[in-house]
Amino acid sequence: MKGQGMGEQRVARQGAAGRRAAAGGATQYEHGAAAPADQEHGAAEPAAASAKPRFNRFIIPLAAFLGIAAVLAVGIINSRSVGVIQSPLIGKPAPAWSLPVLDGGGRTFGSKDLAGKWYVLNVWGSWCYACKDEHEELLKISRSSSVPLIGIDWNDDDAQARNYLANLGNPYRMVTTDHDGHVVIDWGVYGAPETFLVNPEGMVVYKQTGAMTPEVWEKEFASRLPAALADRGS
Amino acid sequence: MLPELGHFALILAMLLALLQAFFGIAGPAMGRDRWVSATMSAVAGQLVMVATAVGCLVMSFVDFDFSVRYVAENSNSALPLFYRIAALWGAHEGSLLLWILLLACWTAVVAIATQRLPRRFVARVLGVLGFLSFGFLLFTLVTSNPFLRLEPPAPDGIDLNPLLQDPGLASHPPVLYTGYVGLAVAFSFACAAMLEGRADPIWARWTRPWATAAWAFLTCGITLGSWWSYYTLGWGGYWAWDPVENASFMPWLVGTALIHSLAVTDKRGLFKSWTLLLSVLGFSLSLIGTFLVRSGVLVSVHSFAADPSRGTAILIFLILAIGGALALYAWRAPTLRSTAGFELAARESFLLFNNILLVIAAATVFGGTLAPLIAEALGQGALSVGAPYFRPTFLLPILPLLALLSIGIHASWKRGHLGERTRAILATLAIALALALAVVLGVYAGRHCLAVVGLTLGGWIILSSLIDPIDRMRRRLSLPRSILGMTLAHIGLGVAVIALSIVEPYTVERDIALGNGESARVGAYDFKLIGTREVEGPNYSAVRAEVVISRNGHVVTTLLPEKREYWVRKQVGTVAGIKNEYGTDLFVALGDDLGAGRWSLRAQIRPMITLLWLGPVLMAFGGFYALTDRRYRLARAAESVPAGAAGPAGAANERMA
């Protein structure tokens, strides 16, 4: 379609020149020939240009537009991750935290208990749809790998959390509850589920936003764990 | 049956658009007059087919045809008739159909209203419009077909987005799109002029009414959207510099520059290539706006469901259409020259400043909106840009613009003659400043420097705009409609500036928690919650609160804000209670149930906010009024040009005849 348009433009130019020669009157196209009699008031020289060819500055808008189109194209490529915040915690020390254990009778659990160990922290809630989606995968991980899977039950009702785990299975080594979200915010969590991988030095190595999938587990979590932890092998 | 008919009509429309584009461009190029006339038939045919398709979809909505996927996604058996029809543009596919319909309508109007223009030129304009229609139709049919079926039909639909079940928002897209699409006419006129290789600027005269009309519709559309946001979204904000809002604002800024630049090109044959560029730029921004809203590349409240494949298709269309037009520009613009002159204080100068400042403002908004994308493309990670960026950077070019308006409006063409007007200029400035100080210190008792600046600028604009019409009337001279329209539009701008200068700094907003019978003090008013009760609407159930507002013990009004839950989508919508008291809005929105009969409420006092809507309405009205000017009734075109004028208009008209 556009090719046809361009072709017509070339024909248009020839056509216009031809018609000018034929009609001899109505000036359509200034070609450096005898100046048309309307705007130029008889002056043969265009106002500000010189005769020699020079950089066509009128190409700038087209060039600028193509640059913008390139940016937009990159935007499309990246659009799946729009709204996903790149965690600034990666490569930084994980926050120190301590939360009550679900049905723990007042017992608390936290980063102190996990010092010097690899662990996977999963933020979930019984109200969260995508958490149900990843639950199967978490169960598989808890069976196949021996890295501790710690759950933080965010903003949830204890009874409902209990039922959830009872009905769907409990993949967690330990489940803690964060009712007002103060720990979760410390981790920069903004939705559930989110899963973190922390190394024995206490650094956050990776963060998964959204449901865990087998591919992500293999590629981002298992690949970073020492072999002994990644796979139970038994 | 109907959906198939609609689908078929859409396919025919696409083919007709293709023919329209072909005949329109090839006909004049190859000198085939039969093709040139055939363009008209293609335009008519396309309109009929598009109208048929739209009619079929509307009937599918009205008849609750849930076998059509789009109807099932946007309607429901409990949806009232008005919204069933408005649901047509409730989501992506239908809103595209609305675009296409409006484009076909504008094209038809162009075909009808340009009887006295050269046939070949008009054919080219219609040809370019046809190319645009073809692109949209192809995109719709391939990626966003509204006539897709569900097999077997859904038992019921999932209802129209509750946000859209409101008369304000129902009317916002048609009006806004009329403006967006209208800019395509100016775009096509420019492309036609470039295709023809015209050196004379008569095309600017022809383009002016179309650009003005599109601009006026765009003004109305944006204002409607802003007004709707204010009373529906529940937190009483009217502009958030959201990417989708910016996407409509940028074409408006460029459109404003365009109508002013067209005036210069029309009158004096100057800025020809610049006006061409602006014509292309205006619609290009409309297209880019469409892209941003539908492709999912930006974070926004308003975007349609994102789909990267659609984004890619739109981007390709953008590159062809905009790239093509800009290539034409690069080819033709170097040949456009003029030798007209003007002095520093001439009207041309001020319009030059107007254009430069408006384009800077548009470019800044563009940069800020696209910044997150640019940062990511450069591998720099997240960049977030919001109101704290846009406010100061937008004001930077706009404040000088407002000041220059009040001066430039007195300047005459070519020589300016401002010396004769110095007294008037200074007097109006002094009066405006005095009034501003009086209002800020007296009425609002608050020292807000920007409020004084804004009030002065706004008042100065109004006073300056009135000088010339009053002078004419005193001298018993005629006041052409175009001048009166321009005056009204400028006054409207002044009113809007005044409104913003008061609303922004002097709004009082508080979130309060009240139980039955409790009251709280907000600003100069007392808000008392009487109680709440449950009510039901056609497709929702709601909690309605009764809030009594009083001042100094006297009851001013009772408001009934609602919090609705729509049955089907289970979404919550709000209806704020608003009462206007001499231009000030008393606003209350219902928040959350805090238990034990206590509710949270947002109360706002918005002074002078009525002017914020009135101003732009006046601007648009001024634009429309200017269109009724004598010179556009082309029957008198030959007579209105003075006999002995050596100006370009005379020569061009003679050549035309």
Add this chain to the structure above:
Amino acid sequence: MRAPARWLPFLAALLAALLALGALPARAIDPTQLNDPQLEARYLALTHEFRCPVCQNETLADSGEQVAGEVRAQIRKMLLEGRTDDQIRQYLVSRYSEFILFKPEYSLRNAWLWLLPVVLLAIGIFVAARIIRARAALVGKDDAEVEDEIPAGPRHGTPG
């Protein structure tokens, strides 16, 4: 036996998506107040300065999302602890990245964004000056008076 209705999974997915995303921007009307008016003023200013991390383009103050409420609570806690505005900003940015700010930081990286209008203004002034100088020089050569919409009067002294 007929295959299950094909629209079912589609509609269910759409509903689920809508519900999960909370498609309607949830409003936050949060009447919790700090008793100290100065702290309250800082609190209001801060919550309007941050983006709600999960919503599309809303301020922390306006968002009804759970997370937003929790972050607001955290800000209140930090204000009561006596932290400065900058410390609070630093805290949030270190957890949510610069995405949570509505105002791009004044940094070298963002220099182009902040300088854009200033640079454009400078270019604009330069271009305007060049054009006006060129055109002013042409005024003398151009004898024809402009057909004016304002008819002749003492103001212009042009021929009728």
